[in-house]
Amino acid sequence: MKLHETRHDGISTVTVAEPRIDAAAAIRFKDAMRSITTGGPDHVVLDLSQVLFVDSSGLGAIVAAMKQMGPGRRLDLAGLTPDVAKVFRLTRMDSVFVIHDGAVRAGARDAG
């Protein structure tokens, strides 16, 4: 699972550089998120702009990635492509996460 992290003004932006978070990728995604977020900033933005497909396993893995960060920390989402946005909307998971329109804006927001 290819994840790239950039840090800016205390916010970690993690970009998923793969087209799918599905059953074949869910566990690797969750493990990769654990290693990348452990000990890092409390505020993480997950950039999904390259992800075209998330199934229920992938959705569960994103929830798990948020939960494993622990209390007092925050996982936002950004850059949802149409099919991915639809899954979050249908399951109402769009009410659980703060979802930004674009990853760049979310990461650079505090920089003005």
Place this chain on the structure above:
Amino acid sequence: MTARCAPGPVTRADEPCGAAPRRARAAAGDGAGKDAEDGRGMRADIVLHARASDSSVRALLHELRAGLAGRGVPEQLRGTVEQAVAEALNNIVEHAYGGVPGGAIALEARIGARGLRCTLRDRGAPLPGHAPPAGRPPRLDTTPEALPEGGFGWFLIRSLAQEVDYAREAGTNRLTLGFDLPAPAPR
């Protein structure tokens, strides 16, 4: 009846529906494909096979999506179909075959003027109660620590497909998902 999937013992483990390969040839042939039509005039346009594994399911979905695109199915509906079929396939891998890799899965897609139907067949365990689950929405009115990490599959299938039909026939699970094409704009 020559193109019907004959329920009953299937000797080749990779073909839950023995008639499927014949349908594939009929659909890919000279275009007549008469024996591949069902009562709705829909043809078995796409026939695909997979083994029960996450990577094989992913490959099948890739072929399905490409096949739908090649037959002029609108992009939004392609996404809807892939999502619902993915959830059904994941359930087959995880529950019908219990995570044991290698079980046979067959998919037939028929595209008609008003809609699209995908029929999935496998020879794993039947659905509990021999009926598809109601697919209740996930419970989100809880603490962050208790948020669900699964259980969205049937809810998504029910949300995305206009028709869900399941039958257990002679050791084979048959799940048909029907999707309406968007109505053409009035002239």
